[in-house]
Amino acid sequence: MILSSIIAKWRDRLCHTPNAAEFYQQLAMDLWAAGQLAAADRALAQALKLAPDRASFWVQRSALAHQLGNIQRAETDQWRALELNPQLVSSRDHLQLGNQLAQQGKLAQARQCYEWAIAQDHQCWEAYFNWGWVAQKSQDFAAEVQAYQRAIAQGCPDARLPDRLAQAWARFGKAAYLDRAYKPSIQAYQNALSLNSQQASYWSDLGCALTAVGQWSEAETAHQKAIALDPQAANYHYNLGNFYWKKADYFQAISAFQNAIQCNIHDAKSHWNLSHILLALGRLTEGFREYEWRWATVQPPPELPHPQWQGESLHGRTILLQAEQGLGDSLQFIRYADLLASSGASVWFSGPAVLHRLFAQLPAIDRVLPVLEPGQILPGVDYRSPLLSLPHQCKTDWATIPNQIPYLTVDPAWPLPPPFKELPAKPKKIGIVWASGYRVEDELHDIYLDKSLSCELLLKALQEFPVMLYSLQVGKNAQDYQPLMGQFPDLNLVDCSPWIQDFADTAAICQQLDLLISVDTSVVHLAGGLGKPTWVLLPARCDWRWLLDRPDSPWYPTMRLFRQAKPGDWSEPLQQARSALSNWLTTS
Structure with a gap:
């Protein structure tokens, strides 16, 4: 009704x-x-x-x-x-609603409420602070800075404000640094220090940003100021060590990393970086001992219930060797299987399938297994060891590097690709690889870029020589040569990637070659382990295993090294390789 x-x-x-x-x-x-x-x-x-x-x-x-x-x-x-x-609604209502939304995790709406509160009442100081807080939680550090700057401009009397703004600038600087926007990062840290010059972390982070753009003197000063303010903070010594390492001041870097370890004996990243410098300097005993700290930085192999080998007698025992890190690491350090087998051990290997055929026919390897599940029990196994722990446990030094070659072998029954059947002795057959293994992770992608050169540069360096080129490049960069062939009409190049499924395939091809010219990637360890002449093109800052300034490798007697003089500039190593190739073709 x-x-x-x-x-x-x-x-x-x-x-x-x-x-x-x-x-x-x-x-x-x-x-x-x-x-x-x-x-x-x-x-x-x-x-x-x-x-x-x-x-x-x-x-x-x-x-x-x-x-x-x-x-x-x-x-x-x-x-x-x-x-x-x-x-x-009133400014106070906006503030209260913003607080409720912030508690619910609705940060964008909360921020809008704080802005409305400020628009109605420019002296609603709590809204400025809360706006800054939600901006920080949203990782919008520019907005956080803006919130505190506006509060200061409006005359906020809160004594906490300058330090809040300094912290906001420091967060902005860190975000810019991680985005590789180094100049904005430097400016942000300088702004933070203008508000609080006694905060050691701001100086240390400023030093890192200055290092990234090569402002060496200013960077060193910043790092030293951080340490002066807080000499017991291991991380500030660690950052200084990285500065000296990048500057190639190796002995100062060693001192800085050792100071970091003195502040914190468990500072794994300082142990890890120290190991790289010691090994690059050829101080193998110390370096491999420090290298045992790597698990805080690199992915360890699966944890198994079997005890890790610590150098005990292996006579009559079985030891499982576990692959770790890159494929090249496995190819380099599987050489220790011979050493363990000669001491009376039965040696098993666990790792990626692409290594199985190659390792299965090595005399020292009794059994090859896939990557195991964590906690998996293997009846009959007495010990396990990650491959790169073997140099330390075997007490490797200059006199005892196991560099007898070949330690890798090729099964004659492995089929050869069609291009290698009934090959004439001439022209010389040269394998080439221009790119390291492609990785997308930030740090690993940087390493990929540092190690790799363009296919065009390599082909241009080799185009004049009367040789057959065989590309062993696989993966993302395998077809880089195709759009370039019009530039090199007289180049004899065979793409081997269609016939490469694992390292046994690559080994069979390598065995037919007279020479390999490659950037630093897994195939150089394969060729070096087979005893093939191998020329490696190295970036200016290269991996520890290549030592410093040497043209050869104590790990591989048939290897020659050609190094960049300047980061990113491949002209010098390529020219050196061209001269060496001219001489090699004349004399071989």
Whole structure:
């Protein structure tokens, strides 16, 4: 009866003016007052359909939704009303709503509420701080800086504000550094220090950013100031060590990393970086001992219940060797299987499938297994060892590097690709690889870029020589040569990648070659282990295993090294390789 009378009251008006949103809103209010909530909700929906920009309608529908128990829609409608007209509520109401939204994790909406609060009351100091907090949580450090700067500009008397702004600048600097925006990072840290010059971490982080752009003197000063402010912080010595390492001041780097370890004996990253420098300097005993700290930085092989070998007698025992890190590491250090087998051990290997055929026919390897599941028990295994722990446990030094070659062999039964069947003795057959293994992870991608050169540069360096080139490049870069062949019409190049499925395939091809010329990647360890003449093109800052400044390798007697003089500049090693190739072709 009530509903009918209300509808009758508004029927004529709505018939004459069907698009009058106000009539539907007033109808909704009458229905609501009469307790007809569902009908009132429908009437408000029609009013909003006709006038969606009327903030007061959204406020009323929000209140009605609350009464109907539809909390989610009530919040949505209230938010829509505030977007249309923030003046509907007071600055304090905006602040309180922002706090509620922040607690719910709705950071973008909370930030908007704080901005509305500030727009209505420029001295709503709590809103500035809370705006800064939600900006920080949202990783929007530029907005965090802006919030505190605006508070200072408005005359906020809060004594915490300068330090909050300094911290915001430091976070901005860190984010810019990680994005490799080094100049903005430097400026941000300098801004932070202008507000608080006694914060050691700002100086250390500034030193890292300055190092990245090669401002050596300023970077060293910044790192030293951090240490002067907090000499017991291992991380500041670690950052200084990285500075000296990048600057190629190796003995200062050693001292800095040792100071970091003195501050914190468990600082694994300092042990790890120290190991690289010691090994590069040829201090193998110390270096391999420090290398045992690598598990805080690199992915360890699966943890198994068998004890890790610590140098105990292996006579009559079985040891499982576990692959770790890159494929080249396995190819280089599987040589220790001979040493262990000669001491009376039965040697098993666990690792990626691409190594299985190659390693299975090595005399020292009794069994080859896939990568194991963590916790898996292998009956008959007495010990296990990650491959790169063997040099330390075997007490490897200059006199005891196991460099007898070949330690890798090729099974004559392995099939050869068609291009290698019935080959003439001449011209000379040279394998080439121009790119290291492709990785997408930031740090590993940088290493890939440092190690790799363009296919065009390598082909240009070799185009004049009367040789056959065989590309052993696989993976993402295998087809890099194809768009270039028009530039090199006289080049004799065979792409071997279609016939390479594992390292046994690559080994069979390598065995047919006279020489391999390659960047630092797994195939150089394969060729070196086979005893093939192998020339390696190295970046200026290369891996520890290539030592410093040497043209040869104590690990591989048939290997020659050609090094960049300047980071990123391949002209010198390529020219050296060209001269060496000219002499080699004349004398061989």
